[in-house]
Amino acid sequence: MLSRVAENLYWMARYLERAEDTARLVRVSRHLMLDFPGTATLGWSSLISISGADEIFDEYYTERDAANVLTFLCADRRYSGSILGALAAARENLRTTREVMPREVWEEVNRLFLECSEIFSGTIDLRRLDDFLRVVIRGCQALTGMLDGSLSDTPARTFCAVGGYLERADMITRILDVRSANLLPRTPDDLTPFENLQWMSVLKSLSAYQMYRQQVRLRVRGPDVVRFILLNPQFPRALYRCLNNLHRKLYTLPRATLACQRVTELLGMLATEDAASLADSPDRLHAFVDELQLGFSRVHEAIQGTWFAGVDSPAPVVAD
Amino acid sequence: MPKIDWNEYACEGLYDELLASAGKPRPAAQAVCDYLSSISTQEVRDLKTAAEVAIQVMGITFTVYSDGDMIDRAWPFDIMPRIIPSHEWAHVEAGLKQRVKALNLFIDDLYNEQRIIKDGVFPAELLEQSVNFRQQCVGIRPPGGIWAHICGSDLVRDKDGTIYVLEDNLRIPSGVSYMLENRNVSKRVMPELFQTGRILPVDDYPAQLYDMLAAMSPRQISEPNIVVLTPGIYNSAYYEHAFLAQQMGVDLVEGSDLIVGSDDCVYMRTIDGLVHVDVIYRRVDDLFIDPEVFNPESALGVPGVMRAWRKGNVTLCNAPGAGVADDKVVYAYVPEIIRYYLDADPILPNVPSYLCMREDDRNYVLANLDKLVVKPANESGGYGMLIGPHSSAEEQAKFAELIKANPRNYMAQPTLSLSVTPTLTDDAVEPRHVDLRPFILSSGTDTYVTTGGLTRVALVKGSLVVNSSQGGGSKDTWIVDTSGQGQVQGQGS
Numbered sequence: 001m002l003s004r005v006a007e008n009l010y011w012m013a014r015y016l017e018r019a020e021d022t023a024r025l026v027r028v029s030r031h032l033m034l035d036f037p038g039t040a041t042l043g044w045s046s047l048i049s050i051s052g053a054d055e056i057f058d059e060y061y062t063e064r065d066a067a068n069v070l071t072f073l074c075a076d077r078r079y080s081g082s083i084l085g086a087l088a089a090a091r092e093n094l095r096t097t098r099e100v101m102p103r104e105v106w107e108e109v110n111r112l113f114l115e116c117s118e119i120f121s122g123t124i125d126l127r128r129l130d131d132f133l134r135v136v137i138r139g140c141q142a143l144t145g146m147l148d149g150s151l152s153d154t155p156a157r158t159f160c161a162v163g164g165y166l167e168r169a170d171m172i173t174r175i176l177d178v179r180s181a182n183l184l185p186r187t188p189d190d191l192t193p194f195e196n197l198q199w200m201s202v203l204k205s206l207s208a209y210q211m212y213r214q215q216v217r218l219r220v221r222g223p224d225v226v227r228f229i230l231l232n233p234q235f236p237r238a239l240y241r242c243l244n245n246l247h248r249k250l251y252t253l254p255r256a257t258l259a260c261q262r263v264t265e266l267l268g269m270l271a272t273e274d275a276a277s278l279a280d281s282p283d284r285l286h287a288f289v290d291e292l293q294l295g296f297s298r299v300h301e302a303i304q305g306t307w308f309a310g311v312d313s314p315a316p317v318v319a320d
Numbered sequence: 321m322p323k324i325d326w327n328e329y330a331c332e333g334l335y336d337e338l339l340a341s342a343g344k345p346r347p348a349a350q351a352v353c354d355y356l357s358s359i360s361t362q363e364v365r366d367l368k369t370a371a372e373v374a375i376q377v378m379g380i381t382f383t384v385y386s387d388g389d390m391i392d393r394a395w396p397f398d399i400m401p402r403i404i405p406s407h408e409w410a411h412v413e414a415g416l417k418q419r420v421k422a423l424n425l426f427i428d429d430l431y432n433e434q435r436i437i438k439d440g441v442f443p444a445e446l447l448e449q450s451v452n453f454r455q456q457c458v459g460i461r462p463p464g465g466i467w468a469h470i471c472g473s474d475l476v477r478d479k480d481g482t483i484y485v486l487e488d489n490l491r492i493p494s495g496v497s498y499m500l501e502n503r504n505v506s507k508r509v510m511p512e513l514f515q516t517g518r519i520l521p522v523d524d525y526p527a528q529l530y531d532m533l534a535a536m537s538p539r540q541i542s543e544p545n546i547v548v549l550t551p552g553i554y555n556s557a558y559y560e561h562a563f564l565a566q567q568m569g570v571d572l573v574e575g576s577d578l579i580v581g582s583d584d585c586v587y588m589r590t591i592d593g594l595v596h597v598d599v600i601y602r603r604v605d606d607l608f609i610d611p612e613v614f615n616p617e618s619a620l621g622v623p624g625v626m627r628a629w630r631k632g633n634v635t636l637c638n639a640p641g642a643g644v645a646d647d648k649v650v651y652a653y654v655p656e657i658i659r660y661y662l663d664a665d666p667i668l669p670n671v672p673s674y675l676c677m678r679e680d681d682r683n684y685v686l687a688n689l690d691k692l693v694v695k696p697a698n699e700s701g702g703y704g705m706l707i708g709p710h711s712s713a714e715e716q717a718k719f720a721e722l723i724k725a726n727p728r729n730y731m732a733q734p735t736l737s738l739s740v741t742p743t744l745t746d747d748a749v750e751p752r753h754v755d756l757r758p759f760i761l762s763s764g765t766d767t768y769v770t771t772g773g774l775t776r777v778a779l780v781k782g783s784l785v786v787n788s789s790q791g792g793g794s795k796d797t798w799i800v801d802t803s804g805q806g807q808v809q810g811q812g813s
Binding site for chain 1: 553571577588589590593596
């Protein structure tokens with residue numbers, strides 16, 4: 001398989017996952033914010049930071065209010081991490097690799113992008129926000145299903161999966177980071193009445209609430225939630241499972257040693273950290289998430305260097 | 321129920337491909353004419369709709385630019401086939417093989433000994449002024465002496481039934497995928513007509529193309545690595561590039577997918593590592609193929625690929641520089657070229673041509689601009705032409721200036737009365753002008769000609785412009801086996 005094709009499929013999958021997860025992030029933040037009206041502005045601001053988009057946001061906007069932040073994250077094509085930007089990028093990546101993809105995948109990506117652009121032309125109508133987020137999440141899930149149901153087990157499928165898992169791992173940690181950021185009051189006294197509520201929101205943003213309740217029968221508590229999201233081996237949006245799947249997929253590719261090793265390092269970090277204690281220490285949680293994200297970058301660099309290599313990083317010549 | 325009545329079909333004074341005269345189908349076209357007049361006009365329109373749906377479902381498109389936007393348009397197709405009897409086609413096929421053989425010898429000679437110039441058959445100054453002669457190709461001998469591996473020659477038929485070669489496309493001729501897809505659509509829409517077994521198949525082309533490309537490999541290995549090099553999705557023929565790569569089961573690559581190593585071999589970047597490439601079917605123009613040698617701004621090409629080609633480490637199809645022989649002025653010399661290299665008379669005639677560089681010819685052209693078709697030597701796609709009988713006095717004056725300023729760049733031909741064939745219009749069947757582009761594959765040991773080719777049709781009444789970018793359409797081309805039987809059995813009436 002051509003490196004360019006592999007790279008395009010990888011990015012397509014990453015952008016689709018990003019669109020879906022950003023939609024989840026926005027949804028959970030919005031619901032949280034409704035429960036804490038007094039702290040709203042601070043909260044919206046940290047959403048930009050969590051997305052790692054401070055610089056580009058400040059270039060185009062002055063005020064970090066609800067309307068600006070939501071417009072930026074959902075509909076601003078100038079930011080490739082926005083939902084519409086990510087869908088557009090997924091579509092462009094797929095456009096050049098249509099030949100290797102089942103036709104219905106292209107049609108669905110195309111349809112999803114067009115439908116979403118139609119809902120928002122320019123600014124966000126907050127009344128339609130929930131509709132929009134639902135369309136995005138559902139569309140992305142439909143695509144995941146199509147890829148699973150119609151793409152043969154070839155490197156094409158592997159690179160889609162690899163892109164999806166890596167982006168998902170990244171976004172899981174960002175959603176968790178919502179908890180650690182200045183989104184909520186820090187003093188335990190202020191927090192107590194809402195604690196249960198906000199951890200529930202984190203779970204719900206990952207569609208994890210039901211699965212969590214099935215496994216953890218006690219009332220929702222921070223330490224349990226953090227442990228579940230980081231370490232659960234069964235839940236698809238738990239970090240441990242995600243990285244395990246990523247490792248399993250990478251392992252099937254040629255010359256996968258370096259990339260696999262980078263993932264193993266991340267799994268090692270998960271094993272040594274006392275996950276439960278992170279819940280009570282926003283600063284430590286934030287620092288740990290930062291570390292994980294550096295690890296994700298290293299995985300990406302290994303993938304990039306091994307399989308998408310530019311002229312500068314020569315790959316071995318394959319014997320005939 | 322109204323039906324098509326061939327007696328009312330108005331083809332008087334024109335050569336019609338399907339009917340000898342109103343109401344009298346030619347033998348090879350008898351079956352299809354009978355069929356179309358046996359069903360109601362509503363059913364004929366249903367066939368048209370079915371074809372349009374098939375084209376949409378199969379995703380057959382071509383790309384046009386409009387106001388800076390790229391639009392994928394559905395391929396324009398007319399369900400009424402163009403039909404040629406097999407005994408006539410055998411003659412055309414022999415003529416095309418002869419022509420392409422001579423052209424390859426000519427190109428090889430121009431880049432090497434230039435015997436044809438030394439012998440005074442071809443004027444040296446023509447070569448000096450040729451914009452498609454590539455100095456970088458001098459002294460190269462590609463495998464088998466073949467430069468134009470894939471040739472698309474445009475044929476037209478005049479009022480008296482003579483088939484002429486109108487031009488040869490030796491650079492990157494396109495359209496063959498549409499020939500194949502038109503057949504797929506026809507089979508879906510009118511399966512009854514194919515059951516007679518008398519319409520010769522066309523689907524062999526991708527296999528023939530693959531075999532030809534494989535035979536050109538510099539390395540004698542059982543499975544040489546072949547790629548199709550495309551300028552990318554914004555090229556108007558991207559559909560065809562993807563189609564051919566898929567049909568041959570080879571990789572469709574862009575310039576950035578290939579690199580030239582320090583060993584001057586070409587490699588393709590894959591997830592397994594670098595894979596040695598033997599043959600590049602390149603659909604990128606000469607001038608963009610290697611920024612080290614030609615246009616340095618080109619991002620479509622592969623730096624160093626000319627170096628690899630000159631060393632014989634990779635075969636480029638078609639070879640760079642092959643376009644020197646599809647210049648419309650060189651065209652006028654093809655009959656002499658055939659005589660010179662093959663010592664034989666041309667089987668297929670050229671359209672009489674006036675070269676504006678010759679004084680007598682030029683004076684004749686300037687005095688008869690209202691009757692002639694004037695063409696620039698190096699444009700394709702029907703651009704920059706003057707069609708005398710349809711032009712205004714201002715246009716003629718403008719062309720007179722252009723010709724005087726740069727006579728080498730222009731040639732003129734009489735306006736042929738192009739043949740017509742029945743074509744479905746909104747509410748009737750009317751004659752429309754057609755041409756034909758067969759494709760010829762040359763490997764040095766073998767020459768293959770497509771069974772028929774791509775028939776292009778000017779959908780606008782009276783128009784002679786068949787290019788799809790300018791309102792032209794296409795038809796399936798049937799070579800009907802006429803051997804053995806004098807009369808093709810009608811059916812369905």
